[in-house]
Amino acid sequence: MNKKTRILGLLATTVLAGTILAGTTVVQAQQTRLTVATVNNGDMIVMQKLSSRFEQANPDIKLDWVVLEENVLRQRVTTDIATKGGQYDVLTIGTYEVPIWAKQGWIKKFDNLSADYDVADVLKPVREGLSYEGTLYALPFYAESxxxxxxxxxxxxxxxxxxxxxxxxxxxxxxxxxxxxxxxxxxxxxxxxxxxxxxxxxxxxxxxxxxxxxxxxxxxxxxxxxxxxxxxxxxxxxxxxxxxxxxxxxxxxxxxxxxxxxxxxxxxxxxxxxxxxxxxxxxxxxxxxxxxxxxxxxxxxxxxWLWSWALAVPESSKKEAAAKKFVTWATSKEYIKLVGETEGWVSAPPGTRASTYDNKQYVEAAPFAKFVEQAIETADxxxxxxxxxxxxxxxxxxxxxxxxxxxxxxxxxxxxxxxxxxxxxxxxxxxxxxxxxxxxxxxxx
Structure with missing residues (x-):
């Protein structure tokens, strides 16, 4: 190889490396970072653990977690939403907050969910508790009595x-x-x-x-x-x-x-x-x-009682599409299946979907399943x-x-x-x- 050829090769390598780095910079620049505020309950810890699956399937989205004790979470999230602070893109809130905050215009609607999400599968008391004027404003991660x-x-x-x-x-x-x-x-x-x-x-x-x-x-x-x-x-x-x-x-x-x-x-x-x-x-x-x-x-x-820990997107978030994409994933039938297959069916998030209680694997693993479903359905x-x-x-x-x-x-x-x-x-x-x-x-x- 003569000197001229070596120089041309080095130039080509430099250009190629620059192109790769530039491409990486573009990808990084386009990546959306979501800040998720949640409570330090066991099911949410599992969600945080399994969220790497979501990131792998959605490389343009990166999740940053803020996991807090219940009383602290409520205080910080309420302050942020009321002042439109915009610290969080996904909030873990409950049946109490949703209709009140929806009326105030503080959280975004979930009114265009896909057929795959299957809203009708969500248990009626849970669905109604997370709605305002007939529209869902948060999606249930788990529900309980x-x-x-x-x-x-x-x-x-x-x-x-x-x-x-x-x-x-x-x-x-x-x-x-x-x-x-x-x-x-x-x-x-x-x-x-x-x-x-x-x-x-x-x-x-x-x-x-x-x-x-x-x-x-x-x-x-x-x-x-x-x-x-x-x-x-x-x-x-x-x-x-x-x-x-x-x-x-x-x-x-x-x-x-x-x-x-x-x-x-x-x-x-x-x-x-x-x-x-x-x-x-x-x-x-x-x-x-x-x-x-x-x-x-x-x-x-x-x-x-009747309660649901749910995921909502504040109006202050500038990343609505990505935030809703994560929320629908974390509250879907597919996520429940993922937990069942990786953590054991007894650990699947309970109380939200009829399909969970129709699932033989879950019912066999959780002998209390129908008992819990009845407690939720009868809470008035x-x-x-x-x-x-x-x-x-x-x-x-x-x-x-x-x-x-x-x-x-x-x-x-x-x-x-x-x-x-x-x-x-x-x-x-x-x-x-x-x-x-x-x-x-x-x-x-």
Missing amino acids: SMTYYRTDLVQKTGLTMPERPTYDQIKEIASKIHDPANQVYGICLRGKPGWGENMAFLSTMVNTFGGQWFDKDWNTKIESPEWKQAVSFYIDLLKNYGPPGASSNGFNENLAMFSNGQCGIWIDATVAAGMVFNPATSKVSDKLGFAQAPVASWPKGSN PINTTKNPKSYVGVQFAGIPEFQAIGTQTGQTMAAALTGQMTVDQALKTAQSAAERAMRQAGYKK
Whole structure:
């Protein structure tokens, strides 16, 4: 090879390398980065893990994750959406926020979904809860009601039987006989961590079934009522006498860990936990798991809640097409199948689609499947309370002011649980704060 040929070869190589680099720069410049805000629940951790599949199929989209504890997520996402901060392109929000934020024009519609997505397959209560004026504004990642979990071995030792639908008095009796703090086994675990979606999610259903409610049909606040006092007193008595120490710090994830580790005899919480506590890879009591419906007291309705963790796209996002592409992927039948095939069918996101409960692989892997489907289908956000009410929602009141009211009430209930307040003081404080908020918002003159 002569000198001239070598020079021409080097020039050609340089030009080719420059072309490749330029092409890479173009690809990188065209890549859309989406910031996804989600809660640190187990199903969302799986979504984050499997999202690499989405990125491989969509190399023009890159996902950046912000995974937060539930109360922190709600605070940050609410602040960002209200101020149009634009930090996030995909939000994890729930049945409470969707219709309120849709009315405010804060989140984008999902009104042109493809036939492959199969909207009709989404369970009707879940679909309706994520709609405003008949249009979907978020797509459900998983949905849940609430139920009772218990250790069959411990209940058997008591000589008692857990009914299919226990009363709270029966729960208390069984918990009292299971309770063995010397061996770090506690009769019952319940949410104590303050927050409208933490302790008040559970306590609201308890208030419902004891005959109480947040507001009456004329928007009068009903927190300082005999029914609330009875429910809250019963709740505190259960946790103080038969619960673990430090219960006021325990939310869904903390109680899930304790129950899965064998430290709780009874746990009343979200149906979504069923797949986690039944999975031997994540639970020491998977072979000792029993389940029943959420307990009732004097009123049979409103004891099991209705909730969906859903994915929405804020109006402030400038990346609507890419964001919606990810949301439809993460909430699709195909994604549920992907989880089933990679993580095991017992881990598939529950509660959203009829096809999941028609899937023999899922039903065989999850013996609680039909039970959970029934709990979701029968939860009624309209006819929830013994006396007529003015709001929609089982474990929350579907008004913008409730987030603040529920949060403050949760703090006072936690104070009563730790003994910083009496039950009467806590109810009076919560009642006053709620009445003030409702007056300022114009519900009451």
